[in-house]
Amino acid sequence: MSADGPPAKVTIKDVAARAGVSKGAVSLAFNNRPGLADATRDRIFAAARELGWAPNLAARSLSSSRVDAVGLAICRPARLLGLEPFYMEFVSGIESVLAEQSCSLLLRLVRDLDEEVAQQERWWKSKQVAGSILVDFLTDDPRLPALGALGMPVIAVGHPSLTGGFPSLWTDDGTAVAEAVRYLAALGHRRVAHVGGAAELGHSAIRNAAFAATVRELGLDAGRQTPTGFSGEDGARATRTLLSSAERPTAILYDNDIMAVAGLSVASEMGLSVPADLSLLAWDDSQLCRLTHPTLSAMSHDVHGFGAEVARTLFALMTTGEAESRQVPTPALTPRGSTGPPR
Amino acid sequence: MSADGPPAKVTIKDVAARAGVSKGAVSLAFNNRPGLADATRDRIFAAARELGWAPNLAARSLSSSRVDAVGLAICRPARLLGLEPFYMEFVSGIESVLAEQSCSLLLRLVRDLDEEVAQQERWWKSKQVAGSILVDFLTDDPRLPALGALGMPVIAVGHPSLTGGFPSLWTDDGTAVAEAVRYLAALGHRRVAHVGGAAELGHSAIRNAAFAATVRELGLDAGRQTPTGFSGEDGARATRTLLSSAERPTAILYDNDIMAVAGLSVASEMGLSVPADLSLLAWDDSQLCRLTHPTLSAMSHDVHGFGAEVARTLFALMTTGEAESRQVPTPALTPRGSTGPPR
DNA sequence: GGCCTTCACTCAACCGGTTCAGTACCACGG
DNA sequence: CCGTGGTACTGAACCGGTTGAGTGAAGGCC
Known part of the structure; x- marks a missing residue:
C-alpha cells in the first residue's frame, strides 16, 4: 500500500532478497512443498505480501511445463x-x-x-x-x-x-425421451410430435431414434418429428406447421426450452388452449420454464x-x-x- | 501426418535445425519481422509445418513480456x-x-x-x-x-x-428511458411504472432517475418504481404487486427482457389483455422478445x-x-x- | 579499389520462474 | 568420536522463446 513511484516490476529475486533466502526457497514456499522451516516460510510470505509479488505464470509454466x-x-x-x-x-x-x-x-x-x-x-x-x-x-x-x-x-x-x-x-437422453413419451401417452395422448434438432447432431439422432422407438412400442399414432436449428424462430415455425396439419398432434416434445416457449406462444396465437387442446413438454429446464403462463413442464437436469x-x-x-x-x-x-x- | 511414435516435443531449435538457420531466424519469421529473405522465410515455415511446431506461448510471453x-x-x-x-x-x-x-x-x-x-x-x-x-x-x-x-x-x-x-x-440509458416514457405517454398512458434494478447498481440509478424526471416533466401521475434483482421471478413478483395495487399502472417498463416476459405471463395469469389493458416494454431486446404472444416491444441495441x-x-x-x-x-x-x- | 551501407543472418544473454544435486548443520546411536 | 540420517537451504542449470549487438557478404558511390 506504499506509494512506490513507478511500480517497478518485482520478481522472485526481490522477494528472496527481502526475506534473506534464495530464489529456490521462495519457489518452495509458494508451491507449498516441504523442506522449509515454518519461520522461513512465514518470512517469505511476508516479504511477498509487502512487495505485492505474485509468481509470473508464464515463467512458471515454462520451467515446470505445467499449464493452468x-x-x-x-x-x-x-x-x-x-x-x-x-x-x-x-x-x-x-x-x-x-x-x-x-x-x-x-x-x-x-x-x-x-x-x-x-x-x-x-x-x-x-x-x-x-x-x-x-x-x-x-x-x-x-x-x-x-x-x-x-x-x-x-x-x-x-x-x-x-x-x-x-x-x-x-x-441418457434416450431413456429420458422414452420417459417423456410414456408420460404423455399415460395422460392419454395418441398423437405426439417431436421438435428436435438436425440429424447430424449426435444427441439429436439419439433422441429422434428413442422417440420413434417409444412411439412404436406404445402403439401410438406415427409421431411426427421435425428437425430444427434450436432457435426460437425454428421452434415457432415447426409448431405452426404441426398445428396446421390435418392430423394435428395433441402433445409436442421440444428439444430445448426456448423452442417450447415459442411453441407456447404459437399455440396462443392460434387460439389453442394449453394444456386442454395441446400439451407442451420442454427439455433443458431453466428459469424460463417457470416464467410462462401456463408454466412449462420440462425434462430437467442439473x-x-x-x-x-x-x-x-x-x-x-x-x-x-x-x-x-x-x-x-x-x-x-x-x-x-x-x-x-x-x- | 507421419507416425512419429511418441510425439516428442519439438522446439524452435528443431525447426531451426531443419530449416538450416538459427533460432533467431525462426523467431523473426514467426513474428513476421523484416530481415529475412523470402526463400528463407518459406523454408522456415515449411520446416515448422512438417514438424507441427507452434511457438510455446509461455516462453514467448516470458521473454517478450507481452501477454496475449x-x-x-x-x-x-x-x-x-x-x-x-x-x-x-x-x-x-x-x-x-x-x-x-x-x-x-x-x-x-x-x-x-x-x-x-x-x-x-x-x-x-x-x-x-x-x-x-x-x-x-x-x-x-x-x-x-x-x-x-x-x-x-x-x-x-x-x-x-x-x-x-x-x-x-x-x-445513454437516461435518454433511452426518456424516449420509452415519452412513447408510452404519447400512446395515452398516464400511469406508467418501472420495474428496475437495485439502486446500488449504477446504471439502475441512472435509469431510475431518468424515469422519475421524465414522468415529472410530462406531468404524468407519479410513476411507481420497483427495484429488483433482474431475475424472472423478481419481475413476476413486481408485476403482481403493481397490478394488484389500487392505482394500477396501464404501462410497465422493464429493465431487461426476462422480467418483461415474466410480466407478460403475470398479466395473462391475472386475466389482463396485452396491450389493451396493459402495455409492456422490455429492455435489452433479444430473440426472446419475438417469441412471446404478443411479441414484446423493446428498447433494443447492438x-x-x-x-x-x-x-x-x-x-x-x-x-x-x-x-x-x-x-x-x-x-x-x-x-x-x-x-x-x-x- | 577503398569506403560506407544495407541486408541477411548468427550468437549469446536474458526473461522469471523450477528443479535437483550438493552443502552445512544438527541430532542421535554405537 | 565417528558415521549416519535427516532437515533446511543454496546455486546453477534449464525451460523455449526474444532481443540486440555483431558478422560477413553484396552492392553503391566516388
Missing part, C-alpha cells in the same frame, strides 16, 4: 448461444471446479468445426491449455480424427457412441453440476492420465402447467 | 447469467475482435466484488492478462480504488460518472457490436496507452405487439 488453463470451444451462432441458458450454466459449473485449482478457462466461440479444430490445435501446440472439453458431437464428427492424433487430454460431452474413444460424460463433473473428470485425466467415462443423472420429468390429458 | 489475453469477471449468480442473453452476446462481441489479434479471453464468474478484485489483481500481478474489462458498476464501486492503484489497462463499461477515471464505454467496440478500445489502450471514453449508440425503441393505447 483448459479450453472450451463452442460452435453455434452467438445470437443463439445467448439464448440458451444451457451453456452459461454449463460454463459456470466448469468454472466452479477450475477456480478451486486456480485454473482458467479459455472460452472461444467458433463459427464451424474446422475453426474449432484449428483453435484446439493451436491451444495444445502452443501449450496454452493442459486439456480441453469437446461438446456438440456430430455423428462421424470431423474433430475426432484431427484431435485424436494430438495426444491432448480431452473430455467429450456426449454418448460414447459419438465420441470416438475419448473419455466421455453424457446424459446442468451446473454436469459442468462441474466434466471439469473434475478432465482434471483426473490430466493428473492421473486416466478418466472413467460415465453417465450423469438422467433428465427427470418435472410436470408443470403445460401438460395434461387431451380434451 | 485479457480478463473479464462477471459477478452475478450463474442461474441468472444463463438467462440473460446480454452477456453471451457481449462476450461474443469481445471475442470477435480478440480472435483477430489471436488474443484470448479469460472469463471468470465471481460471487462478489471482493472476489473480482482478488481475481483481477492475481491476473495482473501474475501477468496472465494484458488488460481487463470491468462491468456492472455500483455507485461508489469498491473496485475503483483497489484496481486503480494497479496500473492495469482497464476499459470500464458504464457511464463516466460511475467509472472513476477509467476509460469508459456506455449507452450488444454484440458493443462488446466488439469495448475490445477494440481496450486494444487501443494496451497498445497506445491511450483510449477515448465514448458513448455507443443509444438503445432505440422497437415497437411490437405489447404496447398500445390504454383501453
